[in-house]
Amino acid sequence: MLGQLASPDLVVVADFEAGLGTVMRLDGRPVDVIVVVVEPTAKSLEVGRRAADVVRESRLGRLVIAANRVRDEADAARVAAHFPGMELVVVPEDQAIVDAERRGVAPLDAAADSPAVRELVALAERILAPAGPPGRPLP
Amino acid sequence: MRVAFVGKGGVGKSSLAGTFARVLARTGERVLALDSDPMPGLAFSLGVERVDHGLPDEAIQEYEEEGRRRYRLRDGLTGTGAVEQYAVRGPDGVHFLQLGKARGPRWNNTRQHFGFQRVLDDLPGAGWSIVGDLPGGTRQPFMTWGRYAETFLVVIEPTSASVLTGRRLAGLAATDEAPRVAAVANKVRAPDDVEQIARRTGLQVVGAVPFDPHLATADRLGVALLDHDPEGSTAVAVASMVDTLRSGLEPS
Numbered sequence: 080m081l082g083q084l085a086s087p088d089l090v091v092v093a094d095f096e097a098g099l100g101t102v103m104r105l106d107g108r109p110v111d112v113i114v115v116v117v118e119p120t121a122k123s124l125e126v127g128r129r130a131a132d133v134v135r136e137s138r139l140g141r142l143v144i145a146a147n148r149v150r151d152e153a154d155a156a157r158v159a160a161h162f163p164g165m166e167l168v169v170v171p172e173d174q175a176i177v178d179a180e181r182r183g184v185a186p187l188d189a190a191a192d193s194p195a196v197r198e199l200v201a202l203a204e205r206i207l208a209p210a211g212p213p214g215r216p217l218p
Numbered sequence: 219m220r221v222a223f224v225g226k227g228g229v230g231k232s233s234l235a236g237t238f239a240r241v242l243a244r245t246g247e248r249v250l251a252l253d254s255d256p257m258p259g260l261a262f263s264l265g266v267e268r269v270d271h272g273l274p275d276e277a278i279q280e281y282e283e284e285g286r287r288r289y290r291l292r293d294g295l296t297g298t299g300a301v302e303q304y305a306v307r308g309p310d311g312v313h314f315l316q317l318g319k320a321r322g323p324r325w326n327n328t329r330q331h332f333g334f335q336r337v338l339d340d341l342p343g344a345g346w347s348i349v350g351d352l353p354g355g356t357r358q359p360f361m362t363w364g365r366y367a368e369t370f371l372v373v374i375e376p377t378s379a380s381v382l383t384g385r386r387l388a389g390l391a392a393t394d395e396a397p398r399v400a401a402v403a404n405k406v407r408a409p410d411d412v413e414q415i416a417r418r419t420g421l422q423v424v425g426a427v428p429f430d431p432h433l434a435t436a437d438r439l440g441v442a443l444l445d446h447d448p449e450g451s452t453a454v455a456v457a458s459m460v461d462t463l464r465s466g467l468e469p470s
Contacts, residue, residue, distance in 0.1 A: 097227040097354050098257045099320040121440025122232070122262045125269060129257075129321055137323040150434075157438070181407075183378025 090207075098126070102133055110140045112206050116147050117161075119154035124161045131162060141166070145202070148172045170198045219247070219347040219463060222367035223402075224390075226383035227354025229375045230404045233433060234425075235351040236263025237443050237456045243310040245460065247347045250301060251308070253316035254334065254363050255353040256327060260316065265442030266308040272318030273304055278333035289332035297340025300333075309442065341366050356386050360393070369398045369463065372421060376403070376411040384419045400424040402459065425459035427452055 084091050095101040102113070113134050117127035127144065134142045146158040147170045155169050175190035182189065186196050219242070223235040232255075239251040253260035258269035277300055279292040291300060305313040315337070318330030341348060348366055352358045364370060370391075374384040384401060391399040401421035403412045405428075412426045428451045436446035443452055 098255070099325070100256070103320075103323060103325065118437075120434075120437035122259050122437065126257045126259075132321075133323045154438070180377040180379065 099130055099133055102130060102139070105137075105139055109138065112141045112143060113139055114143045114145050114202075116145045117158060118148050119146060119150075119157045124158065128161055131165065143168060143202070143206075145170060168198060168202045170195045220350075220366050220368045221348070221371055221463065222350035222352055222359070222364035222369075223371050223373055224352045224359045224364065224387050225354065225373035226375075226380045229354075229373045229380050230427075230433075231354070231373045232259035232263045232351050233437070233443060233452075234263075234371075234373055234402060234404065234427065234456060235349055236260050236265075237453065238460060239264060239312050239349040240308075240310040240442070240444050241453070241457050241460045242347055242349065242464075243312045245464070248313075248345055249311070249347045249349060250305065250313045250315065250342065252338075252348060252350040252366075253314070254358060255351060256317055256320040257353070260351040261314065262437070262440055263442055264308045264312060264314055265445055266306060266314050268306070270318070270321075271304075271306050271314060271316045272327075272330045273300065273315075273333045273337070275329060277304060278329045280329070289329050289336075291333060291336045297337040298342040300337050301342055309445070338363070338366055356383065359387060359390055362393075364390075364397075365395055367395075367397050369400060371400055371402050371424070372419070373402045373404050374415050374419065375405040376407065376415060381415060381418045384415070384421065388419055388421050402427065405429045424462050425455060427455040427459075 115127050115130045115134065117123045131142060131144065143166045144158065144162045145168045146155060149155050149169050150172045159167060171194045173193050173195035175193035176186050176195050179186040179189035190196055223231040225231050239249050243249040251260060251264060261269040261271065277292060277295060278289050281288050281290065301313060301315055305315040308314045317334045318327045320327065350364055350367060352364055359370065372384045372387045374380050388399055390397060399421060401415055401419055401423045402425040403415045403423050406412060406426050407429045412423050416423045430450060430452045432447040432450045433443055433452050436443045439446065447453065
């Protein structure tokens with residue numbers, strides 16, 4: 080189905096199941112961008128590192144690490160240390176996202192100006208740019 | 219006691235399952251913690267140092283049946299024997315066994331997949347309690363990966379997506395083994411969160427765990443909650459849940 084959707088005028092955004100299974104079933108067929116979402120926890124970083132390994136070793140596409148629920152610089156540094164040299168976007172811990180999820184509404188509708196949503200909008204714009212600038216410089 | 223923790227990804231299943239297993243072990247029960255998620259998770263929450271503890275290849279035997287390749291435990295190895303031989307001993311004496319972990323683009327866990335299934339068919343019985351941690355979502359729970367469970371504990375946080383997943387998982391009660399299915403409210407922040415979860419899922423809530431910043435810190439440090447904050451609100455809530463289940467949970 081995803082293959083049939085391919086079109087120059089169409090952007091497909093897929094939210095994959097947790098883990099590596101779906102990424103591995105891409106079976107070497109590349110996509111434009113894979114965003115590996117991690118939290119700054121030991122478990123999530125371990126899973127994210129395995130996902131990033133699969134993406135890079137299989138050359139599946141441009142790899143972006145999205146560090147979610149980042150509370151402080153120490154969190155950001157912890158993520159960066161696990162993904163040296165990789166394109167990184169930092170999404171801060173944001174009460175507006177928590178509130179939106181509790182209410183069952185889209186964060187973009189509920190809190191378009193919140194810090195976390197702003198980072199995601201910037202990521203989308205960067206990905207869509209013809210020759211996107213590199214991600215945030217790594218510490 | 220045989221319980222399996224299920225729920226939407228990210229709701230805290232592994233954190234609660236690992237803490238639950240250790241608290242249960244501290245009551246004197248012999249506990250086997252089973253992790254059927256191909257992503258590492260429960261090991262961190264238990265406080266087991268190595269995160270990959272799948273069955274080794276030597277435990278699993280390949281054979282042919284009607285021209286198809288099949289796998290079973292090697293001759294003479296029972297499920298109970300596999301637990302005794304290959305489960306690692308974690309903190310508080312918890313035995314820990316997991317499905318082989320995913321690693322690398324050509325990772326193939328067919329052998330471990332079927333080997334683990336054979337262990338589930340022949341788990342140790344009398345004298346053991348089993349605490350399972352299933353991957354997020356509904357796939358594994360409805361595909362019999364939790365068939366050992368007398369009780370499914372559906373971990374639900376007070377978000378719409380988590381409650382919806384919980385409502386779907388409530389359907390486990392109608393599967394062949396007819397297990398009990400109950401909810402655990404996690405990351406509770408508001409006074410009516412528990413009541414809302416019960417009302418919107420139709421499930422009996424047997425545990426309410428408050429939102430706990432110490433858990434986030436433990437997760438960041440990669441240490442088990444019980445080692446980081448042994449007297450904190452999560453540990454207290456899980457201990458209460460263990461008591462509830464040990465005293466005999468009434469069906470919903």
